[in-house]
Amino acid sequence: MPPLDDLLASGFFGEIDPPQRLLMGPGPVNAHPRVLRAMSADLLGQFDPEMTGYMNQVMALYRPIFGTQNPWTMLIDGTARAGIEAALVSLVAPGDTVLVVNFGRFGLLLTEILGRIGARIETVEAPWGEVVPMDAIAAAIERVQPSVVATIHGDTSTTMAQPLDGLGALCAAAGALLYVDATATIGGMELAADRWGADIVTGGLQKCLGGPSGSAPITISDPAAALIQGRKHVEAGIRRDDISDGAGPRIGSNYFDLAMIMDYWSDKRLNHHTEATSMLYAARECARIMLGEGLEARYARHEAAGRAMTAGLRAMGLTIFGDDAHRMTNVTGVFIPQGVDGERVRTMMRNAFEIEIGTAFGPLQGRIWRIGAMGYNAMQHKVLITLGALEACLRQEGFALPAGEAVRVAMEAWDA
Incomplete structure (x- = not known):
């Protein structure tokens, strides 16, 4: 490759001008023009009252989209996988038993992430192109007694959508929490977090919501929030509420620690990271378009x-x-x-x-x-x-x- 100076002089690094392709694959898809326009709005400081007002609006807008009344409905800054990791690292401790409902590539992704956490992983599976019968899931829950059941709603690798009505009740009866990855279905198929009894549901903007990749909507039930907030202790035995910078939660990630992110989205506005302002604008506009339709x-x-x-x-x-x-x-x-x-x-x-x-x-x-x-x-x-x-x-x-x-x-x- 020629030297960088020669490439700069030749105009090789010109203004970005991508082809106008019609993206008809499994995602990402073309973003709605209104979303792209919203992203071009001026930036605000993360504690500006206008900015925190937009954060509160996002929380309200996404509750009906998730089919929930959960107060803890917000955004994780990062792609859809950031939402998945935030949910799992905040719910699951090393040695916890997690049952994964696996019917495609993204069920396998859940097991890979859980393996990094150090969870004891059990699976209940279906061949690619099918879904897992509810009675098989029920039998697996009874057999392994998991603390968390994790599943994909729609797995784009197989194009199958796992039925979820009744699964939350099975989990609750066994004392387990239910996590659902709805990246591929949010905005295009009904989500019913409350009816399903799902404790955490995560999504992404880049598919049915018609936005760019880079923000992960999430909703968290009261039982899941209680468990997450109960893990706020630091190794020295000091509660993180007593520490000005909120450092040191006992989970495997700082950035994806939902307890800290929840403090950031609460009235405390406890600093965690700088909010991805333009992505918040995008997520807000995606929701406005959907609810307007x-x-x-x-x-x-x-x-x-x-x-x-x-x-x-x-x-x-x-x-x-x-x-x-x-x-x-x-x-x-x-x-x-x-x-x-x-x-x-x-x-x-x-x-x-x-x-x-x-x-x-x-x-x-x-x-x-x-x-x-x-x-x-x-x-x-x-x-x-x-x-x-x-x-x-x-x-x-x-x-x-x-x-x-x-x-x-x-x-x-x-x-x-």
């Missing part, structure tokens, strides 16, 4: 987009991956036809049409594409454009399919 209308739009996408893919003669009864509304897995180079099709979609669709992980790598329609992209015309482009690319690869049928069928399915 209406929760039921929002979920119906995502359902229509998923239904149309699935119908259009089937009309091409393609086979949909996974169990229809438990499919996520916002991401569809489809088998790559035999004899077709899946990566060449993805490259052609990107280069010829400026559309991105997703590849897959683990046992599904090279076998399926994952095609999303969520947030700002869960619109009829974007679904139809994607299907039309995929049809053209498959034809270029020599795959025979009925001309125009995918778009026609998808248009009918949208209004079904």
Whole structure:
């Protein structure tokens, strides 16, 4: 590579001007223009009354989105995985038994994070493309007596959505807390933290909420908050409330210590870190857009987009991956036809049409594409454009399919 000075002189490091791609994979997706505009607003100091007022507004706006009355509903500064880590490192101590409901790559992620914490990990599993039956979860809870049960709501690696009604009651009866990762479903499928009996639910902006990656909404129940706040002791035996800088909680992370973050979001405004102002603006606008649309209308739009996408893919003669009864509304897995180079099709979609669709992980790598329609992209015309482009690319690869049928069928399915 040429010397840096030569590259600077040549204009190699020009102003960022990314291509205007239509992101129709499993996430991230295109951010809503209103969210991008909100992010360009002036910065404020973290203790400015206007700023703390926006923080309080965010807490109020996300309660209906999570389906909760929890006072502790706020943001973790970081990507969706920051929310996951904050929840797990704050709930789980080394040696605690945690039952992971595992039906895809992101269930495996939970076990990886828990292993770093030093938890005793037990799993109850389903093959990729299925979900774990509630009776199997109940039997596992009875067998292992966990302190925490952790699950994914919608796992984009398999495009499956785990049913959660009744799971919180099973956990409560066993004295366990329930953690749910709703990164891939918040804003696109109903969340019902209170009805589910979930103690912590976390999400991210970059999928159905139609924002950029970098902020993780979270809600925390009163029982979970009590456990988290009970871990405020420092090793010297001094309560952190007596320490001006709040240093030294006995968990594996300072940045992701929910007890300290909760103090920051409370009326105490106890300094923990500098709030990511522009991301807070983004999260606030994502919520305003969603609530302005209406929760039921929002979920119906995502359902229509998923239904149309699935119908259009089937009309091409393609086979949909996974169990229809438990499919996520916002991401569809489809088998790559035999004899077709899946990566060449993805490259052609990107280069010829400026559309991105997703590849897959683990046992599904090279076998399926994952095609999303969520947030700002869960619109009829974007679904139809994607299907039309995929049809053209498959034809270029020599795959025979009925001309125009995918778009026609998808248009009918949208209004079904």
